[in-house]
Amino acid sequence: MSEENPEIGQSVDVGGIATNYHRIGSGEPVFLIHGSGPGVSAWANWRLILPELSEEFDVAAPDIVGFGFTDRPDGFEYNMANWRKHLLGFADAIGLEKFSLVGNSFGGGLAISMAVNHPERVDKLILMGSAGISFPLTDGLDKVWGYEPSLENMEDLMKVFAWNPEIGANKDLAKLRYEASIRPGFHESFSQMFPTPRQNGIEDLATPEDQIRQITAPTLIVHGRDDQVIPLDNAYRFHQLIDNSQLHVYGQCGHWTQIEKAAEFTRLVASFLHSN
Template identity: 35%
Template structure:
């Protein structure tokens, strides 16, 4: 089945007064896929082409994160990934999901990691791509080129600035089609979207909130969740060097990098991403004599 067949799977659900929009397809063990935070993003824009493949193996749920797509923005009384992780836990409760495997792209990876920190029993394992949270910059200057272009767009949301931002997402410029730019512009300039994005990023850089927040990467050695990090070697949003801190400190981690690939691993290396992620997510735990 093609991705177009699954586009109609979009539904909404009220979760404790917050509207969640999400796609769901397939049967089996639950898998929750969390998207990134770029302008005009949604679960479908990040993972729509991957859904048919994952739905063959899992009960696959793709929610729009709080404040993105069709999901409402709750009060941001803490940094965004913490708030979003708690709402994803409530969302799981309303779907009757006690624990799940997770795939997280960029911000979605940070939210999955926050969920694993707060409620480790709910995250069976996670495959996170170009993810913040558990990773941290070692060599590259901050803000990255990708974040600089993103913030420029938020201040002046023109088509030219959208194209400039998308260029930092991919290694292969042939992926930047008029259709892609039009869709992202349409979604990003819809009523209220820019304001919500500014609030989300504002919570993450607010000195008052950061004073009371202990970054995930400082707790990396305490994580018990089996983790696969996937990274494009040519990522200009969250550069590849960030992967190595997590790869050194997380007790249960694997790192897989992709050449000729930017931030959108699931787009530029679609088939390899699906193959590597599914192998990790379906792998049987080793027996007690596996290391003998």
């Protein structure tokens, strides 16, 4: 981890893409896959989860290509097939054959796609505020994907992400995320991924329901009841589609379960990963 910037961890070459990641702990391997908010990185998404989960597991949290401090190759096409290829290449590069996946929002959509297309690589699946299924564009997600860099816009987004008004009104956090969103290359790649009409972005992240039904990996579905970005209905639909699944809904919680309910979420995930 860089002393100057904790978001910068180790780097590994994945098919010619210098990939930034954090890896700590020992035990069964678990990947943490971040969301798609402006200025996001694996560290920003999972900083409260990594230290606790790493006490029991080998935890790796990569910046998926196009996000964070992983390279952004010229002409790279940001789509599910290429994101999946990057994540598989990352697993190969750090020497992991099979692993559990914890996917947040966009990362949940990627985790589902991995479980469907490469079931032999996925041990257990944890979906948190997950995309990966078709649903009508919410006002919250439209604001997230339509973000134009300004401190005021980022302060507005904080209130969309979090139910807790103390987090939503945290100007220091908004300033950090705003400054992250204007780092060189960050907004350029972000704005390419989910252009208008943004409903297309939802469909591009979605896996067909008949394929989701075929998932056999034990699955934990977690959602904030008051999520303004990804509708709670997604969680119920995943629970109906995936036969071997459990569902946990947190009240008084928005899209940032891993921040608003960090301790509870970590305990829930650890317990699920330990279960047979």
